[in-house]
Amino acid sequence: MNYYRQLLFIILCTISTVSFAQTFVPIFDLPQYQNRVLQKNDTLYVVNFWATWCKPCVEELPLFQTATIAYKDKPVKIILVSQDAKSRVFGVEQFLNMRKYTTECFLLSAGNPNIWIEKIEPKWSGTIPATILYKNGENVNFHEGDFADQKALEDFIHSKL
């Protein structure tokens, strides 16, 4: 399904005469998630778990969009991980595109949450929003709940930058 959607996306981009960035949201399983965030380089990965139905998550998305732009030239990569249902992936794309959010986003569908939540972050109860920092292939900081403001998010990012 991902392959066809990617193909469709490329075709749509090619034939599109209007050139503006469209967010494509792939569906990842746990190994794909780990491949993306656990990288042996000096980039700090700021990974935010959210969902379109989660009010506090949606309210703090502008902070992540602002950070995406602010850290564009720095070794910082902001990534949104959607916890929407797989069947809602187009809705997630539409949601991000309508708001012109350009932050990288994928949907994590990793099976039994009782297993994958523990693997990703043992301290995490499973409520969203939640944000994890990864550096050099390691989970280096974790924050459960939303951020009060831009400075709170920046302070969190700078804790490991």
Add this chain to the structure above:
Amino acid sequence: MKKLVLSLLAIVSFTLFSMAQNGYKVGDNIKDFSLQNIDGKKVSLADYKDSKGFIITFTCNHCPYAMAYEDRILALNNKYAKAGYPVIAINPNDAIQYPEDNFEAMQVRAKEKKFNFPYLYDESQNIAKQFGAIKTPHVFIVQKVGDKFVVQYIGAIDDNWEKAADVKEKYAESAIDALLAGKPVATTSTKAIGCGIKWKK
């Protein structure tokens, strides 16, 4: 003297802090409560003279996870109320921030879905705090032992919120089946994604 007061204060604040942070754990005795049901009547655990325990479920109207589980909560009550484990649903959300979770909306939702169990309103949010409930749905399976109510399971109903048909592990059912058979519960706590309970500001 000053030292003693300080250390006492430290102990008291630590106890309060850990209570507020953690709530009940598996094996703890829970305190009975009295909350208003959608029919206006108060419900307490002590009202259920013949039950062997309870499936206490923190849930709400607005959350997609909670909604995805409504039919499964109904099915749990249908299957286990007669066996001695009725469902008691509690909505702890702040109705100011989530008007769709207010008392009237609870009445409407319960009628629409034909809830056959109490749907209680934890307006003060004290019961959710007492339990240490943090999200919806969040299940606490409690066993009656003498005059005590002992927590035997905390967590998710099963392992797949998106598709009931794809469920492999029915955690809540396995816990009750074990209790009914007089066996220890194999998996006593599980994690799941859920909507965080909206606390009053």
